[in-house]
Structures are given as structure tokens and as C-alpha cells.
Amino acid sequence: MPVPPISGRLQWTDVPSALRTCLEDALGAPVTDTATPAGGFGHQLAAALTLAGGRRAFVKAAPDDDPLTAANVHEAAVLDALPSGAPAPDLLGIHHADGWTAVVIAHLDGPHPDLSPASGDADHTWALLDKLTSSPASAPYAAAVSTAPSTAAALHGWNELLSDPPADLAPSARDRLPQLAELEAAWPALAHGDRIVHGDLRADNMVRDHHRGVTFVDWAHATTGPACIDAASLAPQLVLAGHTPEDVARLLRDHPATASNPDTTTAFLAALTGHWHRNARKPAPPGTPGLRAYQHRAAAAGLAILNHRLAQGCAPGPPGKHHRSPQTSSASHSATPNTSRPSRGWPSTTVRG
Template sequence: MSADTNPPAAGVRVPWHEVHPLVRAAVEEFLGGRVAEAVTQSGGFSPAAAVRLRTEDGRRAFVKAVGPEPNPDSVRLYRAELEIAAALPESAPAPRLLTGFELEGWVVLVFEDVEGTHPALPWRRDQLDRVLEAIDEMSAVLTPSPIDVPPIGKLFGSSFSGWHRLMEEDTDGLDPWVVRHLDELAELESGWVAAAAGDTLVHADLRADNILLAADRVYFVDWPWACLGAPWVDLVAMLPSVGMQGGPMPHELFTDPDPAVTAVIAAFAGYLVRHGRLPDPPGLPTVRAFQRAQGVVALDWLKLRTGWV
């Protein structure tokens, strides 16, 4: 697959000048000077501001800010990210949070400005190898979790039941393999919570747009979904997006035949397939297309893992 034929992980960003004026003033007060340059950053789905700022005296910061419109769920996610980012230890490969606050219904996070770029798409093998090594290192550093977060089953339990839900919904347009095996998929999916359990702090939303490659290290950004899980969860959940975005297919990168992994892949594939059939959420016009494209790769991986015909 080429990157040109796959949907980008990008939403509709809010430019800095459209952020609430009191929020902009508060950020300038914290930074100690007026903003001279504001460069919107692409990547990510939320209808929010994501801006690299430079003040008149040269201070830099990366600012994320979201208001209650058009998607109130984004405010909830930014609150969660603010809590997680404030608690992450220095050992976590994440940009440092400088400050965060809520004002006029907006949630604002101010981070250090990292000099880095997202991985090139289609994926380059040298960059992918850097990221895979960094994920392994992150899992080791964050086991056991240094902060208090919910277990993965509690955070995603209601969402990762796609096959069960499809049993009660219209199955027109589903892959014929899915229709043949829907009962078995639902049964396999039912074991994912126990399979994914662990004491590692996992990011739980790794994709190319949540990764920054700096000269000397790899940073993982956007942590609102952080939770406790097995140390391999982040890798397994990221691989369908790697295959979809021009990299190797998941089975080429992960060969452990553990049935626990297969149960998690089943749940993740069910989530992607079912959610890809839903209408676009308010203010997130690209997320369903991205989920559908990931779902194709995840489902192919699941077919190989199960061996069902």
C-alpha cells in the first residue's frame, strides 16, 4: 500500500488566532512575552489547536488547546491528557509538560517544543527500526507503571466488543469471512481483557502521528489513553497502522503465537471494523476512514493468526 492511497491521521485543526482570546493571553503571560509566530502542526484527529509558538523574545513552546465545540469528548480527552502528562516521570519518552489549565471552557496544555519530525510515510525501514527499539525501551522503563492509571480493560472494555455488537446489527457489506465466523470472533474477543492485562504503563494510541523523531531520541506524544496493560500491547496495537501506511505487514514484525495476543488482535480488529462503519463524529471528519483502512490490515492479520477458512 502507498501512503497516497490511505487516509491521513489528520483532522481539522483550529488556528491559533481562533483560540479563545483569554486563553491566548494566559499562554502569553506564562511564556513571558507576546507570540510572534504560531505554526499549526498537522497530525491527530481532534478539532483543536496544536501549535508551535515563538514569542518575541525567542521562547518556544508547543501548545494544545481545545474548546467545547464542536466535539465535547475532546475536552474530556484533553483533561485526561493533562492529568497523565503532569504525572509522567522524566524517564518516560514524552515531551515535558510546562503547564496546563482550564479557562472559559477550554483545556490547555503547554509542552516543551521538541525539535523533531513525524516518521516519513510510507514508512522507511530505518525509522521504523528506531521506533520499534524505542517502544521496547519504553515498555521496559515503564514496567511496573510509575503512575496510577486504570487497567486497559476498564478503559476500553465497552469499546472493544465490536464482534459482539455486530451480531445484533446489519452485517451488509462485511467481509464474507467475518460473516462466516462472527460467532467465533465474538467468543475470541471475549477473552481480550484478561489477555491484555499487565502492570506496564502503555500509551495505547501509537501511530506515526503520535511519534516524533529527534536527533538523539524518539518521543511519544498524546497520552490521554494511558493505562495498565501487557508490555506488548503498544506494539501490537500500532502494527496495523504501520502496514496501512506503507510499512511491513504486522505478521512480518510480530511472530509470537501466544493465544493471548490473538485475542487482543481480535478485539482490536473488531473495534476498527465496527467503528469504521459508523458516521463521522462531530468535528472529526477523517477518523472513520482511518479506522476502516486500519481494520483491513488488522483483519488480514487476524485471518492469518486464526487459520480459519
């Protein structure tokens, strides 16, 4: 397996020629240009391919013994199993050659959404999450994610920081460390559910496509779980985009995906921010420039929201009792989600190199 590049992702020229030929044959035209989108922390090839004639496709590729290949294949199974109307691109094919695997996905044309208070993209995204989590996941989706264990239940960090608090830990975290560790400890028992979970929702894992609107990409961490996971994961991203922690805490209080079970939402947010606070202090893995800096920022944003929730009394109580009654947010219905997906693409091919 090639050593992950220190500076970032693998490039098209790193892909074995047998796989490049296989992909061009499947796409029906030679590749004339490639572009790697900004954002993301993986080292695999993740690039938009421009073909002779102007068509485009998005490809993820890595050696078969690279752990990211298993994640790519998992994402392919998820994309193929998501229900019609889900805010996701279409799977076009899986291809193998010379010890590498490539997943080909429909290209989305547009920028990352603007989650700032001045944009309507945040409202649109909340509406998509409401629709996506309003009913249990379909049987095909549940089967697709059943073979890959969810990493969400294992999120933690406050317990380790409690045993040895770092000197640079914010006073707002240091003062609450026992409570944060207790909230985090409650999360694994609450982590199970039957709703679709994207599992890594950030602005750079979304595209505002010119035809589909806001669409979620990078489904490699998809699983099933409580409805609140993606909304609570997105909340710190809104703070990073300029929303106040108070406003985001209010959104979490009112959105259907999180209002229906505030105890689970608070426990998950505690586990997620603990994970960020702990990992941000570790050395960065090879090929992930910017990861630790991002985790520092996300950790501070998540903690600010969590402090507001705890001040509002949104801490888990006795089993079966909630501190907030479910409420419906008018903002969550302010946009119309994408409701059409084109037909599936070509079959997979295998080339032995």
C-alpha cells in the first residue's frame, strides 16, 4: 500500500494505469482533466473527472489494502440502498484493477452550501434532516449498513480528560468535567435507533447542486441510529459558520429530530465534543492536513452549544423522562427537499492487473 501523502490526497496520476483505463472504458471517454474539491481529511483519490465531450463524474479510489477502500465500498452500498428522494448522489459503478478499487458517483455541480445566518442553506438542510429522519430506515438501507459497525457509539473523550486535564482546557470545560464525563458515559446505551444517519455531516460533505439543491455527500460513515445524530453533529458547524451558540441551542431544542429525545441529543453532543477535545490534542495522522485545527474549532463550538443546553436544563434525567416536550420548528419546513433521483448507473467491472 502506498504511504499516504503528507500533503493531502492521492492524485489521478497515482492510480494504476489499468484502473484508469478501466474507468475511461466504463465512462465511455478519456479523462481530460481532474479536480480535487476543497475540504475533507482523507488521503484517497477523491476527484471530479472531466471527460472528452464535457461530461463529469466523481471518483474515489485507493489500494485494496487501504482502510479507506472498505469505507468507499460501504459508501457505495449505502448510495445504492438509499430511498428515492434521499439527498444523496447516485452510485454509477464500482471498478477493480491492479489491486485498487474505485467507486464512481454522479457528479454534483455547485458549491458547498453557505451555512451562515445570511443564507437560506441552513434552513434547507434542517428541512432535509427532518424528512430524512421522520420515519424508520428502509430494509435495504438497514441491510447495507449492518455489515459495518457504527463508530458513533464509541465516541468519547471527557473520561480521559477528567483523569488528566490538559493545561489548555477551557475553563468552561474544566469546571464541568465530571458532568461532561457522566453525560458521555450515558451515550452508548442511547446510541441505538432505526433512522438513517449520515454520520459525518459538515458543509464540506454537502453540495448545493444547481439542479437538486443541497445534497449530502461522503456517506462512508452512514449507519442507523437515533434521529438526533446528524442534527446534533451539524449544530457546531452552524456556530463555525457564524450562528450564535444560543440560536443553535434553540434550533436543537425545537427541531423534530432532536426535540423528540433531548436526553439522547445532549448525551451525543457531550460524547462528540469530548471526542473532538481529546483527538485535537493528538498528533495528526499522515495525509490529513488541517484535521487537528478543525477539531479544535469544532470542539469549542460544540462545547458552547452544550453549555447553553445544560443551562437550559437539557441534561438527562431518570430513564423515560425528558426535560423538554417535543416541539416543531417552522424553520424546518421552510424549504422543499429534493424529491427526484435519476436511475441507477452501470454495472460493476473487474480487471485483473
